[in-house]
Amino acid sequence: MRRVLFSRIRAGAVGAAFALVMVTSTARGEDANVAARRVRAQELFESALSDVESGRYEAACPKFAASHEADPKTSTLLNLGSCYESLGRIASAWAAFREAEGLARKIGRADLETAARTNAEGLAPKLVRLTVVVPESARSPGLVVSRDGSKLASAEWGVGIPVDDGEHEMSAEAPGRVPWRARVLVRGESRSVEVPVLEIAPSPPPAAAAPTAPARSVSWWTPARATGVALAGAGAASLITGIVLGFVAKGDYDQARSLCRAVDDCPGDAVREATDARSLANGATVAIVSGAVVAAAGGALIVFAPRPSSPDERGAQAPVRARLSVGPTSLGVVGQW
Numbered sequence: 001m002r003r004v005l006f007s008r009i010r011a012g013a014v015g016a017a018f019a020l021v022m023v024t025s026t027a028r029g030e031d032a033n034v035a036a037r038r039v040r041a042q043e044l045f046e047s048a049l050s051d052v053e054s055g056r057y058e059a060a061c062p063k064f065a066a067s068h069e070a071d072p073k074t075s076t077l078l079n080l081g082s083c084y085e086s087l088g089r090i091a092s093a094w095a096a097f098r099e100a101e102g103l104a105r106k107i108g109r110a111d112l113e114t115a116a117r118t119n120a121e122g123l124a125p126k127l128v129r130l131t132v133v134v135p136e137s138a139r140s141p142g143l144v145v146s147r148d149g150s151k152l153a154s155a156e157w158g159v160g161i162p163v164d165d166g167e168h169e170m171s172a173e174a175p176g177r178v179p180w181r182a183r184v185l186v187r188g189e190s191r192s193v194e195v196p197v198l199e200i201a202p203s204p205p206p207a208a209a210a211p212t213a214p215a216r217s218v219s220w221w222t223p224a225r226a227t228g229v230a231l232a233g234a235g236a237a238s239l240i241t242g243i244v245l246g247f248v249a250k251g252d253y254d255q256a257r258s259l260c261r262a263v264d265d266c267p268g269d270a271v272r273e274a275t276d277a278r279s280l281a282n283g284a285t286v287a288i289v290s291g292a293v294v295a296a297a298g299g300a301l302i303v304f305a306p307r308p309s310s311p312d313e314r315g316a317q318a319p320v321r322a323r324l325s326v327g328p329t330s331l332g333v334v335g336q337w
Contacts (some may be wrong), residue, residue: 077116085123089126131159174198239292
């Protein structure tokens with residue numbers, strides 16, 4: 001025998017709806033939002049009753065639940081519990097009747113309280129429970145255990161909670177741990193599921209370093225060394241010229257001496273030729289000495305010129321300048337590099 005008849009509850013609901021209309025029409029100062037919620041709740045309730053009469057419990061139950069959310073009423077909860085029971089959702093029906101019992105007690109409706117308690121007590125032996133066991137070893141800091149997307153309080157761990165028959169999704173997660181997922185099928189008898197020790201999550205791979213531009217090569221060839229090479233070449237040419245002139249001067253001088261009958265007895269042509277040979281020899285000496293100095297300066301530039309650290313520094317260097325300096329008692333190269 002059904003413990004709560006939809007027709008009887010509906011009659012009470014119709015009376016309540018009539019009273020609601022009367023109150024709404026006379027209470028001019030009532031909050032408009034509250035009135036709108038009550039009208040919405042009544043429309044949902046009537047639509048749910050129509051679905052029940054047609055046997056469409058799957059459509060009716062969500063409407064009863066939405067009606068109760070908009071305007072909580074004991075009669076709505078009683079109908080919701082009966083709807084769940086018709087679908088075989090025993091735990092949901094039992095929870096609705098228990099909630100209806102508490103609400104009826106609160107508003108002083110002993111008749112509805114008794115009806116709700118009777119229905120809940122009748123379903124209690126049929127309840128199946130799902131116990132979520134969380135061993136101490138699995139209780140990582142920040143552990144969150146959920147059933148069907150709803151977080152379980154730590155006080156619920158290890159406690160058999162009434163659930164409807166069917167598949168239930170379990171999950172557990174904690175900071176720095178690999179999340180755990182499992183599906184548990186409950187069918188006509190209580191079950192328990194144990195949360196395992198969550199594995200430590202692997203460390204994320206290090207962030208890839210930004211690619212660095214390849215270092216630009218710095219050439220050995222610099223303006224200073226180029227000047228050194230030029231000076232060394234010029235010095236070598238001067239040395240060769242001086243040596244050649246020296247040999248020519250010696251040949252001319254020897255030929256002039258051969259024309260002389262004695263040291264102080266030389267014809268005029270021999271004297272002029274000897275004088276020219278001495279001048280040529282002096283030029284050869286200057287060419288050899290200056291060539292040696294210039295070549296040495298060029299070699300020093302090649303060996304000791306600083307190497308720029310980058311092409312930019314090389315481009316920023318002052319231009320190289322060099323010149324030959326000849327004095328009464330000196331010969332050298334001066335410049336800037």
